Amino acid sequence: MISDKMKELVKNNSVIREMFEEGKKLKKIYGEENVFDFSLGNPSTPVPSKVKDSIIELLENEKQNIIHGYTSNNGFEDVRDALAKSLNKKYNTNFKSDNFIMTVGAASGLNIVLKSILNKDEEVIVFAPYFSEYKCYIENYDGKIVVISPNEGNNFVPDLKELESKINNKTRGVIINNPNNPTGVVYDESFIKKLSEVLMKKEKELERDIYLISDEPYREIVFDGKEVPFITKYYKDTIVVYSYSKSLAIPGERIGYVIVQDEVKDSKDLITAITIANRVIGCVNAPSLMQKVVSKCTDITCDMNIYDKNRKLLYSKLKEYGFKCIKPEGAFYLFVKSPSEDDKEFASRAKKYNILVVPAYSFGCKGYVRIAYCTSFNTIEKSLKSFKKLAEEYGIYKK
Ligand code: PLP
DSSP states (O other), X not given: OOOHHHHHXXXXXXXXXXXXXXXXXXXXXXXXXXXXEOSSOOOOSOOOHHHHHHHHHHHHXXXXXXXXXXXXXXXXXXXXXXXXXXXXHHHOOXXXXXXXXXXXXXXXXXXXXXXXXXXXXXXXXXXXXXXXXXXXHHHHTTOEEEEEOOOGGGTTOOOHHHHHHHXXXXXXXXXEESSXXXXXXXXXXXXXXXXXXXXXXXXXXXXXXXXXXXXXXXXTOBOTTOOOXXXXXXXXXXXXXXXXTTTSSOGGGOOEEEEEOTTSTTHHHHHHHHHHHHHHTTOOSOOHHHHHHHHHOTTOOOOHHHHHHHXXXXXHXXXXXXXXXXXXXXXXXXXXXXXXXXXHHHHHHHHTTTEEOEXXXXXXXXXXXXXXXXXXXXXXXXHHHHHHHHHHHXXXXXX
């Protein structure tokens, strides 16, 4: 008999994951090349060759109990040291190895942070549309998710007045995801500054630590010269959660890290708690081989021009066909307004053309769908005919 809590999670299983499984079924029926699977943020961009070379070099030269053994719960010290040095150089920060905890991707990073800071019924604020897993992660630790409504009128940049009104003496954290999944919007420095001001004001007023949890798997994926402000400089109680899943296109390798800077109140206690949380939730340590690999690849990423090329083609063509889309500035998602009010109806009509997209009600924002364009360029090119037919069916394509 499964638990009541798990029954609920089974009933509300991830729409993204369901679409991904559906895609696999359709590919068996129609052939891989005839299904346009834009469901999951699973990059098909080539993994940088340095990653493969580092794996081979480590396998050939490193001791077995290093690359295949357990590590400390917070990870290898030399790896954390290499990451600190690289970020300090890039962002002019002042991190040391002790500020880092190596994690099993951003998913486990978020879980161990939330486990370490939440008491029962404490609240974590998220900005809609938001990565749908946040709700499960917060509720894993008996916390409550509080949603700031989607700010459609301002290109989905969150309304800070609403944020301010929703912070209270139960608030423990705010999650920000920049560049954003699913909108592709990048929050600029002026927004980050204003957000920090609200949080500082509220910390003081409520005499409470409020953590800004910065979920950053897309940090390097930005276009048209946009920049993602490095968040720790703006608000002291910031916890960074990073992942290599997207920047190196290795989501299956499950590697990332958490940073707690010294300026965070009682930072040492928090780092210890997060390190122990890594063990007690059963991750124990981040994959040893992958820790060593990322320490050798600190300054490289996938070729972002590949995502940019996909973005430009898909955005311009969908606009031409009459779809209303948010112009992506970062990440690799296109957020498209559903021509009918019901985003589920749109997603299922798209499926008739073998196009798989995710209805955005699952991100807390009805009336839109998310297209993950981290596919091959060929998939995008081949899908255009089907998108055009879909637009014709809705009567939005004006020739
Ligand atoms: N946060 C966001 C916003 C994501 O989009 C994802 C994955 O798609 C994650 C976290 C989890 O990433 P990881 O593969 O590092 O666990």
